[in-house]
Amino acid sequence: MTAEQGLRERKKQRTRVALVEAALALFAEKGYERTTVAQIAAAADVSTRTFFDHFPSKEDVLFTHPVERAELVMNTIAACDGSESPSELLVRALKENLLSTVWNQDITSGAAALRISLLKSVPALQAHALHRLLAVEQQMADALCAVYPNRLTPYEAAVMVGSVIGGILAAVRVAAVDCEDPDVVRQELYKAIDLTSRGLAHFDRTSAAALS
Numbered sequence: 001m002t003a004e005q006g007l008r009e010r011k012k013q014r015t016r017v018a019l020v021e022a023a024l025a026l027f028a029e030k031g032y033e034r035t036t037v038a039q040i041a042a043a044a045d046v047s048t049r050t051f052f053d054h055f056p057s058k059e060d061v062l063f064t065h066p067v068e069r070a071e072l073v074m075n076t077i078a079a080c081d082g083s084e085s086p087s088e089l090l091v092r093a094l095k096e097n098l099l100s101t102v103w104n105q106d107i108t109s110g111a112a113a114l115r116i117s118l119l120k121s122v123p124a125l126q127a128h129a130l131h132r133l134l135a136v137e138q139q140m141a142d143a144l145c146a147v148y149p150n151r152l153t154p155y156e157a158a159v160m161v162g163s164v165i166g167g168i169l170a171a172v173r174v175a176a177v178d179c180e181d182p183d184v185v186r187q188e189l190y191k192a193i194d195l196t197s198r199g200l201a202h203f204d205r206t207s208a209a210a211l212s
Helices: 003-030 037-043 048-054 058-062 064-078 086-097 101-108 111-119 123-147 154-175 182-211
Strands: none
Touching: 003 037, 003 048, 003 058, 003 111, 037 048, 037 058, 058 064, 058 111, 058 123, 064 086, 064 101, 064 123, 086 123, 086 154, 086 182, 101 111, 101 182, 111 123, 111 154, 123 154, 154 182
């Protein structure tokens, strides 16, 4: 990457951050449904066209951190060396994600708490969140199957991922809604991962049996 390319990338990232911060402030002040894309763009001092260069829709601004976190999980799974069992890899990928900068930003910025609050009352966001969740779970299951093609079936991978993600989401709804301390929220999510991962040992046994 040249110096000019690096400068453009940093400028692009600053604009993206400004749009997210402006959107969160407006959502909190005016409400999600009363906030327009034009208002978000104006608050970030960019054009509406620039907004759409960064985000396909208003909904996507609210989910920018979860999207980035999902990418980190996929990268961790794809980079594994195969020495771990399927459940060990899944648990490690999710726990390491909770140490990421983007995860901390999601909590400390108040984005996670605001997202949870809005999801309770905005049907459009509920539909968007469900669509994203199903897509991410499928991507994670596919990634695990790619790493363990002879040890996991698509069904087993899907159940593994769904079990742990369900536990994490339940913990988030309780732990993140009124807390902006990432360390406190992180510990609660660790507990959820540990609790749900106990049942994943079954898949390690069945996948090991498939290799024997």
